[in-house]
Amino acid sequence: MGQITLKGVRKAFGDVEVIPPLDLEINDGEFVVFVGPSGCGKSTLLRLIAGLEDVSGGEIEINGQPSAELPPAKRGLAMVFQSYALYPHMSVRKNIAFPLKMAKLDQAAAKEKVDNAARILNLTDYLDRRPGQLSGGQRQRVAIGRAIVREPAAFLFDEPLSNLDAALRVNMRLEISELHQKLKTTMVYVTHDQVEAMTMADKIVVLQAGRIEQVGSPLELYRTPRNKFVAGFIGSPKMNFIEGDEAAKYGADSIGIRPEHIEVSTTEGAWKGTVGVSEHLGSDTFLHVDTEYGLINVRGGGEIGLHSGDTVYLTPDLSQLHKFDAQGQAI
Amino acid sequence: MARKISNRRRVIMTVIAWALAFVIFFPILWTIILSFKTEGNAIKAPWDVLTSAWTFDSYHVVQERSNYFRHFMNSVVISFGSTLLALVIAIPSAWAMAFVPGKRTKDVLMWMLSTKMMPAVGVLVPIYLMFRDWGLLDTRTGLVIVLCLMNLPIVIWMLFTYFKEIPKDILEAARMDGATLGGEILYVLTPMAVPGIASTLLLNVILAWNEAFWTLNLTAAKAAPLTAFIAAYSSPEGLFYAKLSAASTLAIAPILILGWFSQKQLVRGLTFGAVK
Numbered sequence: 001m002g003q004i005t006l007k008g009v010r011k012a013f014g015d016v017e018v019i020p021p022l023d024l025e026i027n028d029g030e031f032v033v034f035v036g037p038s039g040c041g042k043s044t045l046l047r048l049i050a051g052l053e054d055v056s057g058g059e060i061e062i063n064g065q066p067s068a069e070l071p072p073a074k075r076g077l078a079m080v081f082q083s084y085a086l087y088p089h090m091s092v093r094k095n096i097a098f099p100l101k102m103a104k105l106d107q108a109a110a111k112e113k114v115d116n117a118a119r120i121l122n123l124t125d126y127l128d129r130r131p132g133q134l135s136g137g138q139r140q141r142v143a144i145g146r147a148i149v150r151e152p153a154a155f156l157f158d159e160p161l162s163n164l165d166a167a168l169r170v171n172m173r174l175e176i177s178e179l180h181q182k183l184k185t186t187m188v189y190v191t192h193d194q195v196e197a198m199t200m201a202d203k204i205v206v207l208q209a210g211r212i213e214q215v216g217s218p219l220e221l222y223r224t225p226r227n228k229f230v231a232g233f234i235g236s237p238k239m240n241f242i243e244g245d246e247a248a249k250y251g252a253d254s255i256g257i258r259p260e261h262i263e264v265s266t267t268e269g270a271w272k273g274t275v276g277v278s279e280h281l282g283s284d285t286f287l288h289v290d291t292e293y294g295l296i297n298v299r300g301g302g303e304i305g306l307h308s309g310d311t312v313y314l315t316p317d318l319s320q321l322h323k324f325d326a327q328g329q330a331i
Numbered sequence: 332m333a334r335k336i337s338n339r340r341r342v343i344m345t346v347i348a349w350a351l352a353f354v355i356f357f358p359i360l361w362t363i364i365l366s367f368k369t370e371g372n373a374i375k376a377p378w379d380v381l382t383s384a385w386t387f388d389s390y391h392v393v394q395e396r397s398n399y400f401r402h403f404m405n406s407v408v409i410s411f412g413s414t415l416l417a418l419v420i421a422i423p424s425a426w427a428m429a430f431v432p433g434k435r436t437k438d439v440l441m442w443m444l445s446t447k448m449m450p451a452v453g454v455l456v457p458i459y460l461m462f463r464d465w466g467l468l469d470t471r472t473g474l475v476i477v478l479c480l481m482n483l484p485i486v487i488w489m490l491f492t493y494f495k496e497i498p499k500d501i502l503e504a505a506r507m508d509g510a511t512l513g514g515e516i517l518y519v520l521t522p523m524a525v526p527g528i529a530s531t532l533l534l535n536v537i538l539a540w541n542e543a544f545w546t547l548n549l550t551a552a553k554a555a556p557l558t559a560f561i562a563a564y565s566s567p568e569g570l571f572y573a574k575l576s577a578a579s580t581l582a583i584a585p586i587l588i589l590g591w592f593s594q595k596q597l598v599r600g601l602t603f604g605a606v607k
Contacts, residue, residue, distance in 0.1 A: 052503050073509035085504035089522045098518075102509035146508065 001063050002154035002186030003028045004049060008058035011044055011210075018044055019210035021058060026154075026188060026203075031180050033189045035197040035233070036207035042190045043158055045207070049188065050079050050156050063153060073102070078147035082159040084139045086131040086146075092118075093127040096145045103150075110149075117145040120182070137168045144179070154186035161196065173199060194234055198222070206230050228328035231256050237286060239322070242293045252323035252331055259286065259299040261320035264306070269313025271296070275306050289314060359583070365576035366390070373572040389577035397560060399581055406556035406582075408471050409546070410539035413478035414532055417486040420479075422528075425490035426516055430502060440491065443484040451481070451544050462549060469551045477549065478539045486535055493527030494520065533593050540586045557582035 004026040011019040019041045026032050034042040047053040049060060051072035060067050067075050078099075086095050096117055100110040118124045121141040131139055140160060147155055157176070161169045177200050180187050191197055197204050198218045206213040206221065206229070214226045218234075225231035231239050235258055243254040263269070264287065273291035280302075287298040289312060298314060306312060323331040364380065365373045372383035393399070428436050458477065459468075467473030497520065505519045521528065543558040550559055561582050564575040 050507060052506070072503075072507045077507070079504070079507045081500045081504060083498060083500045085498065085500035087501065087505075087519055087523075089525075098505070098510075099508035102511075102514060146504075150508070 001028055002026075002152075003061075003063050004154060004186065004188070005061040005064075006049075006058065007061070009045075009048060009055050009060060010057040011041075011048055011053065012056045017056075017210070019048075022210070022212055024205065024212065024215070026186060029184050029186055031177075031187045031189065031200060031202045032205060033191060033197040033201035033203070034205045034207055035191055035194055036213075037233075038192055040207045041210035042192075042207050044210075046079075046156050046158055046188060046190045050077055051075050052079075076153040077156055078150045078152035078154075079156040079158065080140075080143045080147050080160045082162055084131070084143045084163075086139060086142055088131055091128050091130060092123060092134070092142050092145075095131065095142055096123075096127075096149055099146060099150045113149045114145075117148045120148065120179070121145050136164050137172060140164065140172060141175075144176075148179075148183070152185065154188060157187065157189040159190055159192070161191075162193075169196075176200065195236060198234070204234075206233060224330070225322065226330055228254065228256065228324050228330075231322055231324075231330070237297050237299065240296045242296075244293070246293055247323075250321065250323055253326040254324045254328075256322035256324065257316040258320065259297040261317040262296070262298045263315045263317065264298055264300050264304070265313045265315065266306075266310070267313065269315040271314040271316075273312055273314060275308055275310045275312055278306055278308060287312070359587075362576045362579050365572055366580045368573050370571055370573045373576070389573040390581075393564070393574055393577045393581065397563060399560065402555060402557045402560040402582075403585065405471060405554055406540055406558075406585075409474045409478060409554070409556050410536045412471070412475040413482065413539050414486070414535040416475060416479040417483050417535065418490075418528065418532065421483060421486040421490050421531075422516065422521065424487050425494050426520060428487075428491050429494035429497075430499060440488065443487060447484050455548060459548065468549060469554050471554045473549060474546060474554055474556070477545050478542055481542070481545065482535050482538055485538070486531055489531040489534070490524070490527065493524050493531075496527075497523055533589070537586055537590060 006022060006024040006026075008021040008023060009019065010017065010021045022045075034045060036042050044053065048055050051067065051070060055068060062075055062077070072079075087098065090098065093114055096114045097110050100113060105113075114127075115124070118127055121144060123138070123141055123145060126134060126138060126142075131142065134142065140163075143160070160176075161172050164172060173196060176187075176189075180200075189196075189200060201218055203215060204218055204221055205215050208229055214221060214230045216224075221230060221234045225234060228241065232241070237259050239256045239258050240262075241254050241256050247253060247255045271291050271293065273289040273296065276288040276290050276295070278288070279286040283302045285300040285302060285304045285306070287300055287304075287306060289296050289298055291314065296314060300306070325331055366389055367385045367387070368380060368383060369386055369388060372380060375383065428440065462468045462473050462477075465473075467476070501523070502515055502519060505515045510518060540556075541558070543562070546556050546558045547562055550556070561575065561578045564571055564578045
């Protein structure tokens with residue numbers, strides 16, 4: 001069981017309130033991702049749940065039990081850090097076994113659990129090495145192994161992939177998702193990378209300045225962002241925003257249209273513009289088009305034959321148009 | 332591109348370095364030379380000292396007149412004892428200051444260092460009276476306590492700088508893994524800080540070994556370490572250079588040998604944290 005409930009949780013460092021009172025429900029077995037720009041309080045929120053920071057107000061319940069007075073280890077949660085935070089002086093085996101040693105589990109049972117975790121994570125051949133002799137991906141797996149053996153109510157991941165190179169990050173992303181399917185344990189995952197959030201989450205929590213901007217499934221956030229911030233943050237490349245008279249035509253203060261919802265033509269369309277930079281990725285082409293409404297990014301097909309300086313006409317798919325009022329809230 | 336150094340420049344630098352090293356080492360060298368001379372030859376002009384006959388006489392006399400081994404054991408117990416006691420107190424203190432600093436942590440660190448700036452003689456009388464009342468005069472226990480207190484600020488400062496280099500994440504991971512505060516310090520922090528702790532230990536053993544003010548003032552015979560052993564050859568009977576030198580050589584020999592073998596640790600200890 002891994003049900004986590006946040007009721008009016010707030011956190012202040014001195015006079016600076018980094019997280020204003022906030023409510024959130026994390027259901028058993030869910031993969032929840034906290035996403036937001038750096039400094040938005042997502043890591044602090046995770047540390048509050050872990051018990052590494054004390055809440056300044058409100059209550060965190062784990063499986064219905066108030067946890068404010070519980071030290072981190074008694075909360076039944078396991079955490080994987082961005083820096084891996086392995087014990088450099090211990091072998092991989094001892095690293096993974098450390099929480100079991102602290103729990104005073106007998107040696108035979110501990111060995112079985114360590115071997116089992118090592119098998120799940122393909123670490124069996126590395127058990128006698130030191131962390132310094134492992135690659136980044138292997139170190140990350142050791143950190144996950146150390147979390148698995150505790151059989152926690154929930155896993156907490158604090159930007160676990162940001163120290164890895166791009167190719168490895170994609171692999172590890174997949175491995176963590178598979179691990180979630182296998183273990184069916186609640187996972188709370190912090191990242192600033194919206195691609196990680198979209199690909200892994202059952203539920204995404206978008207944070208800005210300590211406030212929850214929106215909670216929902218990846219596609220809910222993509223289709224119906226509640227405000228301009230979420231609209232701009234979720235989706236890659238970013239949504240285009242247009243303000244002024246053009247927006248007023250649609251009865252909004254500003255309108256938003258994703259690059260993949262714009263049709264490009266060389267003959268006719270709603271907005272005329274000139275291609276600035278075109279990025280050919282093979283599968284897609286990203287065009288940066290200068291228009292009278294500003295720079296608009298368009299995602300075109302892979303074989304599109306347009307280059308810098310070409311005149312193009314852009315037509316938004318009106319069914320995919322997002323409208324926002326003066327406060328940036330979706331209409 | 333690496334900076335080019337001409338051969339001439341290299342030779343000059345090497346000569347200067349050796350000359351400086353010689354000047355620094357000279358007092359020890361001269362003490363060793365004098366210890367192998369007769370009293371009569373020891374006070375001659377430098378050149379005559381070097382050309383005069385060599386002898387072990389001073390060592391024989393020193394050995395007969397005083398019990399070197401007892402002083403040596405006292406020195407070992409006092410210097411290692413005070414350093415180990417200081418480490419036991421300093422490790423948790425440095426942990427607290429490095430990982431859970433408060434608003435006043437920096438002030439506390441400065442205040443501790445400031446006690447080292449106070450002349451020791453300023454507190455001699457109160458400490459002497461306390462030691463007299465508690466029966467600690469001329470005991471190893473008394474000296475272990477007083478030298479521990481004298482070196483504690485340096486030990487805490489050194490450990491503090493080593494601990495600052497250890498990532499906080501690792502200690503938090505230990506906390507998540509169920510380590511108690513004691514477990515965190517014992518299983519994670521201390522093993523990771525072993526190089527730093529070792530050089531702190533070495534440096535402070537040397538400081539305690541050479542400490543003369545408190546050892547001379549608070550001991551008479553029973554607990555007197557090697558510093559008192561040297562001092563016994565100075566004032567009361569006039570200055571006997573050869574015997575004094577022999578005693579000094581015997582006193583510094585153990586620590587010189589220890590220092591020689593642990594050079595690497597010591598230099599690392601003194602320069603640690605200078606570059607990341």
